Amino acid sequence: KNAAAYGQWSLKNFEIGRPLGRGKFGRVYVAREVKSKYIVALKVLFKEQIDKYRIHHQLRREMEIQSTLKHPNVLRLYGWFDDDDRIFLILEYAHGGELYGVLRERGHLTERESATYIASLANALAYCHSQDVIHRDIKPENLLLDHEGRLKIADFGWSVQSRSKRHTMCGTLDYLAPELVENKAHDYTVDNWTLGVLCYEFLYGAPPFEAAMQHDTFKRLKKGVLTFCCSNCIRQLFIDL
Numbered sequence: 001k002n003a004a005a006y007g008q009w010s011l012k013n014f015e016i017g018r019p020l021g022r023g024k025f026g027r028v029y030v031a032r033e034v035k036s037k038y039i040v041a042l043k044v045l046f047k048e049q050i051d052k053y054r055i056h057h058q059l060r061r062e063m064e065i066q067s068t069l070k071h072p073n074v075l076r077l078y079g080w081f082d083d084d085d086r087i088f089l090i091l092e093y094a095h096g097g098e099l100y101g102v103l104r105e106r107g108h109l110t111e112r113e114s115a116t117y118i119a120s121l122a123n124a125l126a127y128c129h130s131q132d133v134i135h136r137d138i139k140p141e142n143l144l145l146d147h148e149g150r151l152k153i154a155d156f157g158w159s160v161q162s163r164s165k166r167h168t169m170c171g172t173l174d175y176l177a178p179e180l181v182e183n184k185a186h187d188y189t190v191d192n193w194t195l196g197v198l199c200y201e202f203l204y205g206a207p208p209f210e211a212a213m214q215h216d217t218f219k220r221l222k223k224g225v226l227t228f229c230c231s232n233c234i235r236q237l238f239i240d241l
């Protein structure tokens with residue numbers, strides 16, 4: 001039967017292309033839908049991993065949340081399907097890849113580029129928060145660029161939809177708000193904290209509280225000690241060192 005007509009996708013509707021990246025739970029491939037020739041990204045998750053880490057509820061939450069979010073700076077989740085041992089997320093394809101790669105390649109961004117990305121991110125977060133969605137894991141790896149260089153927030157695997165205060169410890173240490181680090185109740189403002197961390201990282205090339213040991217990052221994060229100086233001072237510093 002014509003599976004697409006019933007919205008039931010399967011692997012045979014797609015031609016799989018090159019791998020785009022790999023996450024903890026699976027890999028992402030560029031793919032083309034056979035009939036429409038439409039290009040998408042397919043994220044493959046293994047069921048035994050989902051079972052092992054008991055994260056079914058998170059995946060279900062992501063699908064529910066993502067199916068309601070429609071914003072130019074939020075990567076779309078078009079749908080999903082599964083086979084015996086894998087779950088496939090049908091995602092909008094971001095031709096420009098991860099902003100993380102651009103940042104590592106360039107070292108740091110110009111003030112104009114940083115301001116543009118932060119403005120897009122602020123718009124996307126304001127939209128998500130207006131839908132009572134907290135992303136909770138904003139970091140350069142989850143910021144993608146489309147073919148026109150427009151920023152897209154991706155991976156709502158850690159997001160929640162709620163007005164109430166949350167308690168789950170989650171996110172990536174360098175971008176974590178102090179209340180999350182201290183496992184206190186938190187709300188959507190944890191995403192706003194990451195805006196500041198990312199603004200620093202775009203301009204300087206590394207997050208403000210980065211340290212070799214997690215313990216030191218915790219301490220610096222809580223104290224909020226920041227060293228602001230221009231990039232050539234940093235370069236001069238290393239030359240002096």
Ligand SMILES: Cn1ncc2ncnc(NCCc3cnc(NC(=O)Nc4cccc(C(F)(F)F)c4)s3)c21
Nearest residue numbers: 020021025028041055058059093094097154155157
């Ligand atoms: C790298 N790259 N380059 C171009 C490009 N274009 C599109 N996408 C890319 N990458 C994929 C970005 C993602 C979007 N949504 C995701 N969602 C997710 O990964 N969800 C997820 C994972 C593991 C466990 C759970 C669970 F179960 F805990 F909920 C949920 S990943 C691209």
